[in-house]
Amino acid sequence: MARRKTDTGASLARERLLATASDLFYREGIHAVGVDRIIAEAGITRATFYRHFPSKEDLVEAYLGVEDANIRGAFTAAGGMAGEPRELLHLVIEGLADDVSRHHTRGCPFINAAVEYPEEGSAVRERIAGHRAWFRGTLESLLAAADAPDPVRAAGELVLLRDAAMVGGYLDGWERVRPAFIAAATRAAGLELVGADADRAVGT
Amino acid sequence: MARRKTDTGASLARERLLATASDLFYREGIHAVGVDRIIAEAGITRATFYRHFPSKEDLVEAYLGVEDANIRGAFTAAGGMAGEPRELLHLVIEGLADDVSRHHTRGCPFINAAVEYPEEGSAVRERIAGHRAWFRGTLESLLAAADAPDPVRAAGELVLLRDAAMVGGYLDGWERVRPAFIAAATRAAGLELVGADADRAVGT
DNA sequence: AACAAGACAGACCGATCGTTCTACTTAACC
DNA sequence: GGTTAAGTAGAACGATCGGTCTGTCTTGTT
Missing domain, CATH: 1.10.10.60 (Homeodomain-like)
Known part of the structure; x- marks a missing residue:
């Protein structure tokens, strides 16, 4: 064999x-x-x-590597099917919400790993930091492409909200967190909603 | 002895x-x-x-009990020194920010404990759920007293943002998270800022 | 056919886990 | 002043931790 x-x-x-x-x-x-x-x-x-x-920690690093690759893959996939930057922002927010409700129901793998690895600068923490830096940077350039007034601050808010959505989805249940997340995220991204759009985004 | x-x-x-x-x-x-x-x-x-x-887990529960009591104490203290509900909301947001920057630099004790106790319904998880329910309920009645248009949704957003602030403060550094948190929280609470107020709240 | 490599099987290592136990000492209360 | 509760000191429990080691077998390559 x-x-x-x-x-x-x-x-x-x-x-x-x-x-x-x-x-x-x-x-x-x-x-x-x-x-x-x-x-x-x-x-x-x-x-x-x-x-x-070589050791269990190497396996942990590989685990985080897989998670990182999955998320990056989802991002590039979404980028391929969206034309306009604002449309892509919508896709990202909805993709995030879908991910929390379906797959990541036990919180964020990186946040959870960070809780168990308090030592700053350790290999695991470096991987986590790398993932977060990529995510923040990607959001910043995406918001800049969508002509957001302050891409850095808006990206900061979206990072905040993703963390919160994953934690909240785990501890309070996604159905309770979802409306607050959608509302805050669309506002943070500068995608104000009116009429039919609002109904579509907030509804199930 | x-x-x-x-x-x-x-x-x-x-x-x-x-x-x-x-x-x-x-x-x-x-x-x-x-x-x-x-x-x-x-x-x-x-x-x-x-x-x-009787066991280590009882000590863990006592630890969470202390944290819970501390936070409730800080809330009632803030309630004693503020008159108007809107003023109290400001105090709460600033108190949260201060807490993350000074004491809780390793994330939220309850979230961190939940990461290590995945079993739903366990004693530790029940304590966590109790704390979160109290926090959410307190915010709801506070927002209702401040005549917020939708206290439940606003409280949901503030819970989201507190979770995010603690996680983000730990992993990205508070100085990076602070502006996004203050901006999103004041907006979520319906405390829009203008002129000098904005400078005071966003500044160090 | 020969060889190297990946996987199987399982004993074994010291260290640490949470927990229980006995034996002795000290201080507070009636 | 005797009883009792709360403290110290330290051995010991079985279980599990991450990790190492010695083999044997099978498979793919050459």
Whole structure:
């Protein structure tokens, strides 16, 4: 059964390991999930684990790398299907809302990881900082392209609101948080709503 | 040295234990801090620990109880020194900002605890839910008293923004988050700013 | 056919986890 | 002044932590 590879060239065991660990880390927390749990649920052996990742922390970093890649992918996908910058901003806000309601119901993987890794400058924290810097920068240029009066401040507000949406969706339930998020986000992005537009955006 | 009590009637060792644990839990995380660490830094013995708290989780609950009491105390204090509801709203927003910049620089104790306790309905999660319900309800009645057009939605936005401010202050630095928070919060509360007021609120 | 590499199987390491226990001392209350 | 509760000191519990090691087997490449 050795050297089995997926079509992308990666090892099958490694992919199962990473997928299982990602799921467990997100749902139950990083420190709370031991290596024994991971290898048992992934159906691999200890040796295979340490062949692909020198330590558990390397696996954690890979987990955050996957999350980062997923979000960046969603952004470029949205960018491909939207023409006008203002339309893309709408897509981003709705995409965020959809993501929180469907996939990220246990909060933000990066915020959660940061809670468990208080040491500033550690490898995990650097990954988190990198992700957040990319997100903020992307929003800034997007808002600048949409002729926002103050892109830096508006991007700051949208970052704020995304964090809040993920945390609030986890702790208070998304249906309760959604209206406040949509209202605040569209206002922050300078996409004021009138009439039919407002109904469409706020409704389910 | 037994039965030493503070003027409030509580045990000295217990207070030292709770204070030390609170500090460690907040700064380094709950699962990351072991009982050995706590008793060593508090300067007490294992037996004393388990005399006052049946288990570590009871200590965690007490820690959240202290945080909850502190915040409620700050609220009633602010309520005592403000006359008009709109003035009190301003005080609350500024108090929140001050708290994030001075004391809660490692995020929100409740959010952080929730990250480490994924099990819905557990005692810790119940405490968190209770605190959040109180906070939301307090804001709602405060906004209603200030004649806000939609107190429920506005309170929802302010809850969102407090969560975001604490997370953002931790991960991005408060100086970067502050302007966005002040702007979004005053707008959400319906306290639009003009001229000198705006300068005063946004400035350091 | 030979070899290298990836995966399996499982024992084993020291350290730490949260918790329980016994034994002794000190201070406060009746 | 004796009882009792609250403190100190420290050994010990089983379980789990992350990590290492020695093998064997299978597969793909050459």
